[in-house]
Amino acid sequence: MSSLLQPERRLVRDLGGESGDRMRSGNREADYILGGGFPTNSINIVMGHPGSGKTIFAEQLIFDNAAGDRPILYFTTLSEPLSKVVRYLQGFRFFDETKLGTEVIYEDVGDQLSKEGPAILIPVLKEAIRTLAPKIIVIDSFKAVHDLMPSDGDRRRLVYELTALLTAYGTTAFLLGEYTEDDILRYPEFAIADGIVEMSRRRLGNRDERYFRVYKLRGSKYLEGAHAFRITDAGLDMYPRLVSPSMPEGYEPPDERISTGIAGLDRMLEGGIWRGTTTLLAGPSGAGKTTIGLQFALEGARQGEPSLYMNFQENPSQLMRTIRSLGVDLEEAQAHGLQLVYASPVELQIDSIIVDMFRRIQQGKIRRVVIDALGDLASAATDQQRLHDYLYALVQHFAVSTITSILNFETTANSVSIQGVQNAMSYLSDNVLLLTVGGEETTRRTIRILKTRGSAHDLRIREVIITGAGVEIVE
């Protein structure tokens, strides 16, 4: 007997709570924000105003998970008729018609709810569980069911019944709804939810900014804060908020100087700038910031260091012309790892710009970065605190990755206050260089080092000339 039963002792399954047991959201960045995805066998609320992207988020999730022996069930209630939901769904690339009816099953219960009342939801769900055994259940919108309930007591009873059913049965549920932040404290469904995520939209001039936020995710770490996203034909394009990295244990800055690509400037800096540092290059328009930045990036390419030049003012054609005017073979520089990237700060959110920059840095193994200019990034940021947080996190990432960077910062006039520059931006940087441009009959440019970390730098104001070879320091 025991020998016969012994093998069956291996029939040990833990279906409920393994820590790595996650359900993909269908969006890699959202999974990163969610610490790996939604916990399986959980009840989650996706909340947000109409048009905020809830339905697209849910649909991307279900089509990404539509495989295997258990289908996904998508109930539409009294928010949008099924025909409308499916019609717009077809415009997205993740939509797969071959999965409809087998792996993804849509069911419209709006008519039943309206005729028989909200209590019909529980028997409908029970029947669906018995007959279809769905691994994911979406109810869109659950808020519409909630609104049909005549009293708080009825709402509580329905939520209790729903929770008991969905907890007994192994499924991951998503309740979508046009909830507001205030509803979180008022409505019983939020108390029982294992996960709550919000999609929001903020109007900004002629464009909208959209954000994804996790309010709650039981038993899981997640990335707090508002994460920007856009809706594209591929679904949601999400940009996780940049946070400062933790400094690795035993981290020591590299003990190596690298050339700026300008011999005179290297001499002013006692042999170049320390690798892994950030340099703020401040000055008015026409002072030579872009040229110095380009020379720094081109020197990187010349040394075999992949270099990224992010600019927000000159389009790629303009920038290529500027580079060629320096006598540089652009194609050769690009072959050696120079990347020129133009982004329009008018059209994009700061989140998307920064995330795109990081993807390029990781994919291109970038060692030098120039951002031209910070002021343009500031104009893309609707929230100055968010801008400062981003820039601080950015330079911390550069330091940890020993990426050497130059951040151009346009000042409004020559009479710029040195203290003003230092107060405004120097918290970001290890080195601060100040350029001026002036003169009455002839243009005269100067450069001055306001601050360097770990160097006894040249304290004098030096004259700068721009020749066909670029910026030169008059010594």
Place this chain on the structure above:
Amino acid sequence: MLTDASACRVILVAERDRNVRDLQSFALESAGFVVAFVDDGEAAFAYATANAAALIVTEILIPKLDGLTLCRRLRAEPATRDVPVLVFSILAAATRAEEAGASAFLRKPFIESTFIATVSALTKVQDHVMAVVT
């Protein structure tokens, strides 16, 4: 008392959660089993010692006699020591279930395919044992 033939298909289930019961009942009956539900461990032990069952399924968190103690008592009782026991619980207690003498452990929630596959595997072994004994 059930006949010997039908007793071979009786699954005794000690479970209090109404929703879990509904799901178990539907799945087991669809698979051709007869289901007998009890609310607590003492009732389960009393039923098992007085009636033949092909399998006993128990939650750990049940009143009067918890599922693991029930399992140990079933193993100590000559009339029930050969009846397979499936511990099906909300608790992550696979090791404790095995130590208590359970034949198998599944953690909730209920997933029909896994549950029925486990029940079928355990009852097939029991069928084989009965064939050898008789």
